[in-house]
Amino acid sequence: MAPDGLKDSWRSVRSIGAVSGRHMLKKGPWTAAEDAILKEYVKKHGEGNWNAVQRNSGLMRCGKSCRLRWANHLRPNLKKGAFSSEEERIIGELHAMLGNKWARMAAQLPGRTDNEIKNYWNTRLKRRQRAGLSTYHQEQQQINSNSSTSLQALLSSSHPINVSYNNTPLSLFDMLKSSNPQPSSSSYLSNINNHLKFFCDNRDLSLSLVASNSPFSSSLTPLPFSNNSLPMSSLEYNALNFGPNNSSNQISTSIVTSIQDVEFPSIQQSVQTETTPSSSERGDNSDLLGLMDKLGEKPVSNFPTHENNYQGTKKKGCVEGVMNPVDDDIFSLLDNFPLAVQPVPDWYQGNGNILFDADADANVGTEYRPTESTANVDWNINGSCCWYTMPSAMLD
DNA sequence: AAATAATGCAACCGCAATACG
DNA sequence: CCGTATTGCGGTTGCATTATT
Structure with a gap:
C-alpha cells in the first residue's frame, strides 16, 4: 500500500479529468473526505435513495457510486481481510x-x-x-453431475417460509419457541432473513424445513443427518420432529405450509404434506392431494391445484399465474414426494438422535456416504441426497 | 536495479428488476 | 397502467502493489 499522501495525489490527478463540467460527477477512487460525507449522510438519512446524496450533501457522486461505496466499504459489520479457510x-x-x-x-x-x-x-x-x-475438485463436480439441475436450483434457493396450521398462520419461530425455546435461536430467527430450505425426512415422509444459514451449524450442511454439522440446531431438530412420532409437537400429524416466497413472489403457495401414512396407504398414492383426500384432509382455501395453476394471494408487484423454473421445482418435488415408505437408514435412530460415524466426525469436512446397509434408500428421489453428499470445498 | 508480469482490489458499466409517481 | 427513477447484480476494467525475471 502506498502512503496516503501518494494515494491522494494520484486520486486528485484522476479526479481532475473526471470532474470537468459543472454537473459532472466524480469517478474513481473515493477519498476519506468523501467517505466521511457519505457516512454522515447515511447516519442522518439512512440507507437508500442514493441519488439524493448528491442533492443533499453536495457529494459529487452518482447514486450508484454511493450505494456501491456504502455496501462494499462503509457499512458496518463488514469483515475485512483475507477469507478464513x-x-x-x-x-x-x-x-x-x-x-x-x-x-x-x-x-x-x-x-x-x-x-x-x-x-x-x-x-x-x-x-x-x-x-x-x-x-472444482472431483467431489464438487459430483454434485453437479449426480443431482438434477432443477433440484439444485430448488435447494440453492433460499425460501423464507411461513407455516400455518389449520389456516392459522404459524411462524416457525413460534413453533420453535413453543417446543424448544432457545434464546440464541430466537434471535437468529427473528432477525436475519430466516432462509429456509426444504428437505425430506426419509423416515417420516414429511416435508421439513431447515435453515440454510443456521448459525448453529457449519455452512451449508445443516442437515440433521449430516455428519459435519454438529451440533444440530434446535431449528433443525424441530424440523426433524415434525414427524408423527413426536407427540410433544402440536403439529405432528400434518403440516400445512404456506409458502410466501419473497424471492419468487408470483404465487403464494400452500402445500400440505402428510406424515407417515398407515401401512394400507403406503405406496399407492401418487400425489399429495390424493393422499390428503384419502386421509380426509381438506386443503386450505388457497391450496394449490393444477387446475388453478397454484395461484394464490397475489402480492404486490406479482404476475399471477407465472411459474418460474424454481416454482416448478417445488411442485415437482412435492408431486414426486416419496409416499412409499423408505427403509430407515441405520444411521438414523428415529428419535431425533443421529448416529454419527466417529471417524467422520473427527475428520471435519469429510463427506457422508451412505453405507452398504443404506444403499437401498433411494438417494435420488427427494433431493436431500444432494445435501447428504455435499462435500466440503476443496481449496488448494 | 530495472523491467515486466502477475495479482489484488475497487470501481465502473450495462442490463434487468423493482419501486414510484 | 405506464413511464421514469432507483436499486441490485454480474461482468469487466484499470490502477497499485507485489513477485519474478
Missing part, C-alpha cells in the same frame, strides 16, 4: 451449487460482499486454470 470452503460449496451468483453467496457469508467473493473466486479460478486444474 472455513469461508473459502463455504464459497467453494456455494459456487458448486449456485455458479456465479455472487450476491446469493454473499448472503451466506456475513460481513462479506459479493464483490469480494467474486474477486476471490475469479482469482482462484485463474490460478487453478493456470495450474491445469478443474474449477
Whole structure:
C-alpha cells in the first residue's frame, strides 16, 4: 500500500479529468473526505435513495457510486481481510451449487460482499486454470453431475417460509419457541432473513424445513443427518420432529405450509404434506392431494391445484399465474414426494438422535456416504441426497 | 536495479428488476 | 397502467502493489 499522501495525489490527478463540467460527477477512487460525507449522510438519512446524496450533501457522486461505496466499504459489520479457510470452503460449496451468483453467496457469508467473493473466486479460478486444474475438485463436480439441475436450483434457493396450521398462520419461530425455546435461536430467527430450505425426512415422509444459514451449524450442511454439522440446531431438530412420532409437537400429524416466497413472489403457495401414512396407504398414492383426500384432509382455501395453476394471494408487484423454473421445482418435488415408505437408514435412530460415524466426525469436512446397509434408500428421489453428499470445498 | 508480469482490489458499466409517481 | 427513477447484480476494467525475471 502506498502512503496516503501518494494515494491522494494520484486520486486528485484522476479526479481532475473526471470532474470537468459543472454537473459532472466524480469517478474513481473515493477519498476519506468523501467517505466521511457519505457516512454522515447515511447516519442522518439512512440507507437508500442514493441519488439524493448528491442533492443533499453536495457529494459529487452518482447514486450508484454511493450505494456501491456504502455496501462494499462503509457499512458496518463488514469483515475485512483475507477469507478464513472455513469461508473459502463455504464459497467453494456455494459456487458448486449456485455458479456465479455472487450476491446469493454473499448472503451466506456475513460481513462479506459479493464483490469480494467474486474477486476471490475469479482469482482462484485463474490460478487453478493456470495450474491445469478443474474449477472444482472431483467431489464438487459430483454434485453437479449426480443431482438434477432443477433440484439444485430448488435447494440453492433460499425460501423464507411461513407455516400455518389449520389456516392459522404459524411462524416457525413460534413453533420453535413453543417446543424448544432457545434464546440464541430466537434471535437468529427473528432477525436475519430466516432462509429456509426444504428437505425430506426419509423416515417420516414429511416435508421439513431447515435453515440454510443456521448459525448453529457449519455452512451449508445443516442437515440433521449430516455428519459435519454438529451440533444440530434446535431449528433443525424441530424440523426433524415434525414427524408423527413426536407427540410433544402440536403439529405432528400434518403440516400445512404456506409458502410466501419473497424471492419468487408470483404465487403464494400452500402445500400440505402428510406424515407417515398407515401401512394400507403406503405406496399407492401418487400425489399429495390424493393422499390428503384419502386421509380426509381438506386443503386450505388457497391450496394449490393444477387446475388453478397454484395461484394464490397475489402480492404486490406479482404476475399471477407465472411459474418460474424454481416454482416448478417445488411442485415437482412435492408431486414426486416419496409416499412409499423408505427403509430407515441405520444411521438414523428415529428419535431425533443421529448416529454419527466417529471417524467422520473427527475428520471435519469429510463427506457422508451412505453405507452398504443404506444403499437401498433411494438417494435420488427427494433431493436431500444432494445435501447428504455435499462435500466440503476443496481449496488448494 | 530495472523491467515486466502477475495479482489484488475497487470501481465502473450495462442490463434487468423493482419501486414510484 | 405506464413511464421514469432507483436499486441490485454480474461482468469487466484499470490502477497499485507485489513477485519474478
